[in-house]
Amino acid sequence: MCNHPWHNRIRTIYCILPPHMLKEIAKNGTPQQRVQAIDTLSTDHTFRQLRSVHSALLAAKPSVSVSPVPAVPSAHRSIYTAKNTETLPGTLVRAEGAPKSNDVCVDEAYDGLGATFEFYLEIFHRNSIDDAGMALTGTVHYGDQYDNAFWNSQQMVFGDGDGTLFNRFTISLDVIGHELTHGVTEHTAGLAYSGQPGALNESVSDVFGSLIKQYTLKQTADKADWLIGEGLLAKGVKGVALRSMKEPGTAYDDPVLGKDPQPADMRHYVQTTQDNHGVHINSGIPNRAFCLAALDIGGYAWEKAGRIWYETLNDSHIKPNTNFKAFAKLTVSNANRLYGASSAEAKAVSKAWNTVGVL
Template identity: 90%
Template structure:
């Protein structure tokens, strides 16, 4: 189910596809679709157990030697193929500066990693995921018709999808941005992956994943689609994306996938023990708050609303166990500091959190 997350410094696994969606497929799909969903859930579970054993060995030791950071930050991308096995990282097929391959997955992964690096550098002067020039690694063609993509604290991994419900997982730049932002969160706020803190962790990844797409397309807040994973759902599936930030709960309603379960406000908050107490479900509430704030402020969403959210991630007052209300208050505090307490920006952010019932 791909939801293992250890302590702040321990490698973790974050998947784009929530387990509730895979469980719906395992229940409602054709025999082949059910088989693929069960295999994906099983692979995620096995991989999670292997990661927990490896975590202590792979976790970077604090206080050790530090690789010197070049004076001018630049991307260092390496794309591998697992050739439909579950071996990571696999065979190197494209490295930084190499020409395009004849494989869409390879080139989409390369471009998505690059777009994410560029966004964080250009907008927030952040040098890669860890702000210290971390090389970006991606593996494509992971598993057999694997219906997921994930970040494991070291690299991105993409499945090919089953072709009937999901297309290849490299197809959506916001999915790549979403997953890599889990790494940014690990290196900043370190939000725990359970309950409201976990839903904030997921929401932050959706926020910056969407901003990375908007930045690449040079879209203003009012022209963006605010969808996460548009293009991932195969033709014939009744839906437009995995999630909608503007209208949580409306991304899909399909006989096999079920209905998008995201609430749009606190009145409909979902109390559940599944999926680390609903991290992929209740993230709809802070997602909508950000979208409303960005629309209220206007212009390019990354310039002001995005700046406030990024400052909040880096705020010394944020704790790994932060809940929605704490996070919301910190965004208002940071907006006040950046733009003034009576500014239109602060008012738009306060109003957005009030609209979703958090403040």
């Protein structure tokens, strides 16, 4: 397993809504939507700056002792409300084992954190995000109609959405799984959040976010929608989700949100300095590769395709600067090791990367 010391990792704020989408809203939306998008972009930028300073302070401190891992892994969830402020974590409203509240956001967050914990434990025998029983914390009702959700290396944070473009951000289980998987990547591969490594970071979160949803619904690969953020777009928005893993570039085409810019293969790779050099855009390429491999292998995608990707995430050969080609070769190597070089699984993985032009 490729474990990097916590104080040496580069940490960031991982938001589900990419900057390019918010910038389209700021350009095309109503006056209120434009103000809201600019406020969200400003809040996200401020958080990144604060987190950078906090990370530097942490790096200067000596490492602290770690509490022993409980003998029997179990979820430890705490859901808070920010009461539409930007104070974290806020007021505790539901702790582990407490009954349902009368707040749908609280209960969706609680259930989503639980589903993610259960998936990693049951499928990969991973004890929470850090594989050491990390408590899972979520804050709902963050900000005033805040159009985003994010993982800040410590907890999940959910906005309520503005109601005209986006619904509440607790509504999509795959979004919750996506954001928490950024934490898993931090504790395993440590993929740098820029360029191709950053796009792989985003793709890994999409992959496992989708698998968590599929596992919860007990869907085979051919029955899954392969969408990220299905249900998040408000009524009247021309689109079905934030991203499509099966058909990158087709998730939305809306006068306010713009058109989904994700490429489906390397021939259409987007060279840009925005969005950390396109981490949310070019992730469509490895996303499609995983989807193609999973569909080709068949059955439950988490059982074989998911196993191959998880083993790759934990491969000792993966580095923070790993690019698409190096990652693809590692997935083929792990498929060979797990199932045999001439196996249908290994051939499916190799074929998928060839189809998207990476290998």
